[in-house]
Amino acid sequence: ARTRRDGEPDEREWMWVRRDGQPVRVFVSLTALRDPDGAPSGYVAVARDLTCDHIAARALRESEERLGLVLETTSSFAFVKDPQLRYTFVNRAFAAALGRSVQGVLGRRNEELFPPALAGRLDPQDLAALASQRGVSFEETVPLPDGPRALLFSLVPLRDERGELRALHGLATDITDRRRAEDALRLSEARHRAVLETAGIGILTLDAAGALDSFNPEAERMFGYAAPEVIGRHVSALMPHSPLSRHPDPLDC
Numbered sequence: 187a188r189t190r191r192d193g194e195p196d197e198r199e200w201m202w203v204r205r206d207g208q209p210v211r212v213f214v215s216l217t218a219l220r221d222p223d224g225a226p227s228g229y230v231a232v233a234r235d236l237t238c239d240h241i242a243a244r245a246l247r248e249s250e251e252r253l254g255l256v257l258e259t260t261s262s263f264a265f266v267k268d269p270q271l272r273y274t275f276v277n278r279a280f281a282a283a284l285g286r287s288v289q290g291v292l293g294r295r296n297e298e299l300f301p302p303a304l305a306g307r308l309d310p311q312d313l314a315a316l317a318s319q320r321g322v323s324f325e326e327t328v329p330l331p332d333g334p335r336a337l338l339f340s341l342v343p344l345r346d347e348r349g350e351l352r353a354l355h356g357l358a359t360d361i362t363d364r365r366r367a368e369d370a371l372r373l374s375e376a377r378h379r380a381v382l383e384t385a386g387i388g389i390l391t392l393d394a395a396g397a398l399d400s401f402n403p404e405a406e407r408m409f410g411y412a413a414p415e416v417i418g419r420h421v422s423a424l425m426p427h428s429p430l431s432r433h434p435d436p437l438d439c
Contacts, residue, residue: 199236211236263337263358269351271295271312280358285331304328315341316354325361336362396420 196216201209212233219228263280267273273291281288284299296305296312307326315322321342327334337358344353382389388405390398397420401413409416409424416423 202233262360265356265358267312267354267356269316269353271309271354274353283330283332283335301329311339312341312354316343316351318343328358335360336365390421392421396422398424 196214198214200212200214202212204210213236215232217230217232218226219230221227260277261279263283264275264277265273265280266275272293272295274293276288276291278288281291284291286299291299296308299305300308304326311322311324311326321340323338323340325336325338327336338361339356339358341354341356343351344355346352382400382402385402385404388408389400389402390405391400393399397418398416399418401411401416406412411424
């Protein structure tokens, strides 16, 4: 009636039925035809099959739902930013770590969520990722309500089929425990070296094949060799008349 009265096309989706009884979703544009006197003389209907569009849309929606489920169940902090570096998606783990709701993070930039010094380090990394083809990875210590955490960031730019930037995808993994273990290992090794360097007795260590891999200063004094001269050589070189010279593996002696 509106098309007949106003002459404007009537456009909407309809569910039609094929000859075989199968439903088909179509987009119909209905335009009234008029005779030379302006009176309605008929209609032209243009129909476009929307089946493929709906299948593609449903597949995209299901794919996004699966991705959303993965991002929401991971313990890592997942986020997406627009080209202006505003957060457009964060998972619940990230929002909770910040002590905020998801809605309290969306639309904000780094300077609104983190201390100025930290935001000043994060923004250049975001810009470098946007300008790259494969993204960037880096480590950063982030102060959170439950204490500072060491995070490994991975940032990847998302581009459309024309190569234009659409978004920046990010994942931040908590590596605090790993970093603590690495620090503890380095401290233990430093203490071990200190003992070797200051001990008043000769200490040398061997690998499984009997090659020297450490030689402390007192051992240098006792044997008359500098450590670089013997490291990597078989221990039998220091004791040519001992049983070691006849046994490649000192553990067999």
